[in-house]
Structure formats: C-alpha cells, structure tokens
Amino acid sequence: MFDFNSQGLTLAGQDILSPIQLSFHPGETHCLLGPSGCGKSSLLNQVSGLIGDDDSARWESGKPQIGYLFQQPRLLPWRTVRQNLLLVEPDQASVISMLEQVKLPSIADHYPNELSLGMARRVALARCLLLKPDIILMDEPLTSLDLPTAKEMRGLIKRLVCDHPQRSMLYVTHDLDEALELGDVVSVLGGTPSHIIYSAPTDEVSRIELEALLRY
Amino acid sequence: MRAQHFTDQIVAIVLLLSAWWGISFLADNELIPSPAIVFNAVVIEWQQERLLPSLSITLQRVIISFLFAMLIGGIIGVLMGRFKLLNRLLDPILIILLNIPALVVIILLYIWFGLVEVAAVAAVIINKLPNVAVTLREGGRMFDHELNEMANLYRFSFYKRVVHLWWPQLFPYVMIATRGGLALIWKIVLVVELLGRSDGVGFQLHLAFQLFDVATILAYSFAFIAIVQLIEWFILQPLDSKASRWQKGNGRV
DSSP: OEEEEEOOEEETTEEEEOOEEEEEOTTOEEEEEOOTTSSHHHHHHHHHTSSSOTTTEEETTOOOOEEEEOSSOOOOTTSOHHHHHHTTOOOHHHHHHHHHHTTOTTOTTSOGGGSOHHHHHHHHHHHHHHTOOSEEEEEOTTTTOOHHHHHHHHHHHIIIIITOTTOEEEEEOSOHHHHHHHOSEEEEEETTTBEEEEEEEGGGOOHHHHHHHTTO | OHHHHHHHHHHHHHHHHHHHHHHHHHHOOTTSOOHHHHHHHHHHHHHTTOHHHHHHHHHHHHHHHHHHHHHHHHHHHHHHHHOHHHHHHHHHHHHHHHHSOHHHHHHHHHHHHOSOHHHHHHHHHHHHHHHHHHHHHHHHHTOOHHHHHHHHHTTOOHHHIIIIIIHHHHHHHHHHHHHHHHHHHHHHHHHHHHHHOSSSHHHHHHHHHHTTOHHHHHHHHHHHHHHHHHHIIIIIHHHHHHHTHHHHOSOOO
C-alpha cells in the first residue's frame, strides 16, 4: 500500500488544492469526480510529481512507480507506435505482446497521426502498462470518444488495470456511471481551495447524495 | 510529381539562359558576356587548374564557418528560447550583432588579428551566428510542454530527450537556419577572401575585377552556385524528406 500526503497546492499565487491524503491499495480503483476546473487534473499532476515539490507532497512508504494516461495521448508524433513504446520498454517482444493486449497488433509501424483518437489512447495505455507501474493515473481517458470506442476502451481498462491484483488506479472522470462501474472507491473533489468533500466505497455510495454534490 | 517538379526547374533554367543570351546578343558588349563565353571561361579556369583549388578552399571556409556558427549559435539560441533570464541578458547583444554590418566585422578582425585564416573564419562566424541564434531561439520556445512532461514522467534519459524529443522539434528551425546560413555564409566568405586572403573564389573574383573580366567573375559565381545547389539536392532535401516522413505517413489506419 502507498500513502500520499499533500500539504496543498499553490500555483501562481493561487491556492488550488487543500491538504489531501490518498491511500493506494493494491488492486483498488479510486474514481475521482468533480466539476470542471475543480483541480482534478492538478491533483493527478501532483501525485505524479509533475507539479509541486517534495515539501508539499510526499509518499509515506517509498515512491511508487507511476504510470499516467493523460487526456491527450502525448505520443511522439515523429516516431512510429513501435518506436514510441520502445522508448519506455526496450524489449521488442514485450512491446508487440502489449500491442496485442490492447488489441492493436497491426499498427506498430504507423505514425500517431495515422491513428484515431481511440487507437492513440490505447497505444498510450500500452506505454503506461509497459512501465509496470504500481499506480496508474488516468485523466478522463474516455472523453471525446464515440460510444462503441469508449465501451471498448472501458473494457480494456477494466481488464488490464482494474482486474489486476497488484495495481492501484486513480481515475478522474466527469461521468458518475463510469465511476460507479469502474471504481472500488468513489470520491468527489470540490470547495475552494479544492479538497475531498465525499468519499465512500462504491457499494456504500449514495447515488442521490453524489448527484447532489455534482449538481446534476 | 517529382518528375514534374524537375521538369519545371529545367524549363525555368532554360528560360533564364535564353533571356541572358538575348540580352548579351542585343548589348553586343564584352561586359555582358553570353552564356557560351561564361561556360568557356569555366573551362579555361578548370584547365588552368585555378577553378577546383579555389572552389575547394572557399568551400572549406564555408563548411568550417557554417559548422561553428550553427553549433555555437544553435546552442545559444535554444538556451535563450528555454531560459527567460538568459534571453533578457543576451538579447541586446544579439540585436547589436545583428545590426553590425558584415564588412565592419571583417575589417575590424583583420585590423586586430592581421590578415590570417583565423580572423577570416571568425569574421564569417560572428556574422552568421546571431541569425542562427534568433532562428533557433524560436525553436527553443516552441518545445511542446506536454511532451516534456511525458518525458519527465517516463524518465527519459538525456540522450533520449535530445534524440527523440528535442531534435525532431528543432529540426525545421535547423533547416531554416541551414538554408539561410549557406546562402549568407558563402557570400560573406567571398568578401572576406576578397579583402584579406590570397586564395579562394573571392581572391579570383578580385583578380578578375581588376581586369574587368566579367566572364571569369560569372564563371566562378555560377560554379559556386552549382555547388550550393548540389548540397541542396543531395544533402538538404533528402534530410528534409526523411525528417518529415511522419507528416506524410503510410496512410490512415
């Protein structure tokens, strides 16, 4: 288990996040809901170490290996899919095997601009998994996908991440149904500066309360 | 498409030669020699074993100056693009260097260091360096912040960042600086040679100028233009094509 303690987050003189504590249990998916601009992505960035410093955020029992599926796939456009993945995992066989797991075995030598958004997100998921992370952060990975593609992606995330016994995931979404389907724990971020205003295991969640919090 | 492009270029050259020949025919003056007379001057300079050694020496100076200007100017430019403090400190110096006439730099270096090779090459580098820095500064500013974050997260080594992340983003700016650089540098090298060296194309132009030998002046000019064009065709365009392959792609999946 990994415990993350944030002392809050201030960016450009503005308090974005209040102190937040998160526990990552192996095999647990934690879904984070909240209105736009409430700091969900900032929290993911702080957890990943991309923003903030060691004084404002620390891991209690050693820093875990973190994979991050950004909202945009962030693949290097001038490198093929294979080359993108080889930058993270130099073993060719592992790369091919991972592409098969995300159901894209035949696109290894294509460039990212030749892929649909759904395909590019799956490649980004493959890159994330090749890192063999202890914790995976996902920032609205189903946004802007059409329904069948979103369903396929959700299935992949469920199979490759949620059902993995050793992996924890912090999953940011706007969609309550998505959170309730994928999450073991659901939390809501809100207030100014943002903090966790609600958190409960999915099977104990009050949907009405959540909808009220999210102002549905 | 490529064949059509080549044909268009040939047509343009033929039209230019025809116009030149027409003007020289109408002028009927040895100060406006015909293409045939200029070609003959190329052959004579070749046979007298002056053309190749002169071209070779000038080309060496161009290459050395170009490499140093690209390397030093490129590093300074990218760092200025990345670090605002450095940009604020170096920007006034860059503006001064950009606005000093090339001729002034050349004369000053010859006065201070004498008519030596180092002064000649340094004068060319100093003239070109600020242009490279300004172009590459834009490249440094345009680095994709999101891809940098991705590289941080996936702990790319310095080598991976340089080769796979930064270089591809800088490449279009390097090509702009290279094309502009070659065109500018060889012209400055000729002035440097004309003013203070006893070899190279610039020196030969100086001799021909004293004799009002326009055919020889044009012969050396076209010989060097041909070399720069060969560099464009056989080095720059293939590099460009290779680097921009991802934009054309293999077709949408």
